[in-house]
Amino acid sequence: MVEFNSAEDAVVSAGDYAENAAAEFPEAEILLSVATGNESAVVISVYPDKDAFDRSAAARAARLGSTQNRIKGVEVLEGEVTLCHCNSNCC
Secondary structure, eight states: OEEESSHHHHHHHHHHHHHHHHHHOTTOSEEEEEEEETTEEEEEEEOSSHHHHHHTHHHHHHHHHHTTTTEEEEOOOOOOOOOOOOOTTOO
């Protein structure tokens, strides 16, 4: 969960993430960002295994560092994917 300082910060951050995340996190199998309010989002990254996730730590730290002026708070959780279903017209 990411809380932004303002609605404008949320929009700018979402656009930047959409444009750059695939290149920044090349081992991620799924990258998903959902605006949950004007100033918040849930961002989900799915990796093939824990090692791939761990290798993304430097990129994640760099992204958070470069956007820290727009972010009020971040809560990072890890877990196992128990459902992964997409309809053909998903996104």
